[in-house]
Amino acid sequence: MGKMAPMMIFADCSSSTTAHHLLPFGRSCELWPSNLIHSYRSLSCSPLPLPNPSPLSLSYRSSSSTLCSAAMATESLAKVIDGKAVAKQIREEIAAEILRMKDAIGVVPGLAVILVGDRKDSATYVRNKKKACDSVGINSYEVHLPEESTEQEVLDSISRFNDDPSVHGILVQLPLPLHMNEVKILNSVAIEKDVDGFHPLNIGRLAMRGREPLFVPCTPKGCIELLHRYGIEIRGKKAVVIGRSNIVGMPAALLLQREDATVTIVHSRTMNPEDITRQADIIISATGKANMVRGSWIKHGAVVIDVGINPVEDAKLPRGYRLVGDVCYEEAMEVASAVTPVPGGVGPMTIAMLLSNTLTSAKRAHGFR
Numbered sequence: 001m002g003k004m005a006p007m008m009i010f011a012d013c014s015s016s017t018t019a020h021h022l023l024p025f026g027r028s029c030e031l032w033p034s035n036l037i038h039s040y041r042s043l044s045c046s047p048l049p050l051p052n053p054s055p056l057s058l059s060y061r062s063s064s065s066t067l068c069s070a071a072m073a074t075e076s077l078a079k080v081i082d083g084k085a086v087a088k089q090i091r092e093e094i095a096a097e098i099l100r101m102k103d104a105i106g107v108v109p110g111l112a113v114i115l116v117g118d119r120k121d122s123a124t125y126v127r128n129k130k131k132a133c134d135s136v137g138i139n140s141y142e143v144h145l146p147e148e149s150t151e152q153e154v155l156d157s158i159s160r161f162n163d164d165p166s167v168h169g170i171l172v173q174l175p176l177p178l179h180m181n182e183v184k185i186l187n188s189v190a191i192e193k194d195v196d197g198f199h200p201l202n203i204g205r206l207a208m209r210g211r212e213p214l215f216v217p218c219t220p221k222g223c224i225e226l227l228h229r230y231g232i233e234i235r236g237k238k239a240v241v242i243g244r245s246n247i248v249g250m251p252a253a254l255l256l257q258r259e260d261a262t263v264t265i266v267h268s269r270t271m272n273p274e275d276i277t278r279q280a281d282i283i284i285s286a287t288g289k290a291n292m293v294r295g296s297w298i299k300h301g302a303v304v305i306d307v308g309i310n311p312v313e314d315a316k317l318p319r320g321y322r323l324v325g326d327v328c329y330e331e332a333m334e335v336a337s338a339v340t341p342v343p344g345g346v347g348p349m350t351i352a353m354l355l356s357n358t359l360t361s362a363k364r365a366h367g368f369r
């Protein structure tokens with residue numbers, strides 16, 4: 001693996017798609033046995049790395065002097081998969097494609113976002129989605145409902161956007177307040193506007209051979225996109241997905257299988273998760289547990305995609321915490337061949353894939369190629 005491999009980029013600007021987050025994400029967050037979880041304080045992991053100096057190439061990053069205790073010095077460090085730089089490149093490709101469509105048929109894609117409640121992290125993600133839309137020329141529409149809204153009010157907003165031809169994508173920011181029926185709400189998004197890919201028809205098609213989903217969930221799609229753009233072969237490889245959530249683990253496993261990997265899902269009831277994970281050529285971790293995956297879980301030369309975005313206390317920072325992944329980064333850098341950092345790995349790809357799905361939807365709606 002050297003520089004990112006040259007590859008075909010399709011017209012939707014893809015190459016062929018927590019407690020992860022500040023507070024427990026959604027309701028499907030699994031309880032992992034506590035002996036598997038290593039809090040930040042129990043490790044001597046070094047501070048988060050410096051920004052990658054070499055966007056869009058697999059770059060090497062030296063680790064600081066305080067390495068995790070289990071990590072043994074080896075001859076070289078893993079390469080850093082720079083999701084932030086890849087996401088920027090994808091946004092530029094999408095912006096160019098949107099301009100081409102606007103010039104040709106006068107259509108501008110539209111994305112509607114529904115946010116319910118006052119979670120700070122959700123508000124930040126929605127704000128970032130709006131900014132990303134602005135940066136590529138997608139029109140964005142936002143409905144912000146109070147925490148105590150009824151399910152019917154959310155359904156009414158979705159229904160309005162389902163009927164609005166200027167809206168090509170609809171997403172409901174998750175998690176929803178506990179009194180709402182997430183299944184009912186997600187099922188009410190029109191399948192042809194389901195840019196989050198959470199509708200059961202889209203997930204069902206993803207699971208079936210010979211069927212094509214209209215959209216693939218953004219975070220797993222972003223993981224695969226990173227592998228593609230870095231020229232990392234998936235076909236025939238052993239892949240382990242850690243976590244089985246509806247929005248990341250399960251669709252990530254389905255996507256890897258569609259790419260001809262041999263896939264194992266490790267979850268909170270799996271016996272010997274470490275031994276199983278150590279067999280993988282590709283690991284995608286989405287548990288929402290800071291530093292759960294240690295260097296000893298990783299086969300020498302494996303590729304590690306870390307979806308976790310976990311806050312850990314850090315009194316030195318003004319906001320009082322910093323973000324780390326599910327994987328002990330410094331240990332992974334010692335054994336893996338390539339690793340995504342947190343932040344700056346999979347996170348930015350989630351929003352880039354949302355823009356890509358929205359562009360795809362607008363093109364499909366208007367028969368534009």
Ligand SMILES: Nc1nc2c(c(=O)[nH]1)N[C@@H](CN(C=O)c1ccc(C(=O)N[C@@H](CCC(=O)O)C(=O)O)cc1)CN2
Pocket residue numbers: 021025125171172173174175196218219309323342343344345346347348349350351
């Ligand atoms: N309807 C949806 N809800 C949620 C989704 C989703 O895909 N659809 N995913 C997450 C939140 N999310 C987008 O909504 C998201 C999370 C994180 C990032 C990101 O870029 N993270 C940065 C770090 C951000 C920080 O500093 O706070 C990174 O990893 O570099 C983007 C989007 C849950 N809800």
